[in-house]
Amino acid sequence: AGMNETAIENFVCVIFNVSFMNCTWHVDRTASGDTQYFLYWKTSGKEDFKECQNYIKDDFERHRGCRFQNVMIENKRAYFLVNGSRSGQNIQVLIINNCIFNYIIVEKLTPPLNVTVNCTEASHRCEIKWQPPRTSHVKRHTCFKYEIDIENK
Numbered sequence: 001a002g003m004n005e006t007a008i009e010n011f012v013c014v015i016f017n018v019s020f021m022n023c024t025w026h027v028d029r030t031a032s033g034d035t036q037y038f039l040y041w042k043t044s045g046k047e048d049f050k051e052c053q054n055y056i057k058d059d060f061e062r063h064r065g066c067r068f069q070n071v072m073i074e075n076k077r078a079y080f081l082v083n084g085s086r087s088g089q090n091i092q093v094l095i096i097n098n099c100i101f102n103y104i105i106v107e108k109l110t111p112p113l114n115v116t117v118n119c120t121e122a123s124h125r126c127e128i129k130w131q132p133p134r135t136s137h138v139k140r141h142t143c144f145k146y147e148i149d150i151e152n153k
Helices: none
Strands: 008-016 020-027 036-042 055-057 063-068 077-086 089-100 105-108 113-120 125-131
Touching: 008 077, 008 089, 020 036, 036 063
Parallel strands: 008 105
Antiparallel strands: 008 020, 020 063, 036 077, 055 063, 077 089, 113 125
């Protein structure tokens, strides 16, 4: 939505280290330098939108994203609103309501925890064990698939 010359594209949020989230977007190249963007979000339809407190800015000091801390998205849904202003006039840029987790939010997982390796020379075998990585939303450990890269030294 919004006027063509104020549109944003490629809105995406990345969760990392379990509770940090960066949301970013690209600004249409025809947007004037005085166009400013504001991001609001919530994790429930019942709560009020909260504005970003830590914006990522471009060379024109336009907001191009936001850094969030202590993020909890337990119900796998989030609601986003990006709006803005140009020359003092309010513009509505993008609303993403009822966003399902895998649609617009990506999580970069931490490495598996407590990795142990026990090798026996006699059998030429190794046993490798680990615990699933910490995550902001996945509760079932069967959701994970692992790949092991073994190098001889």
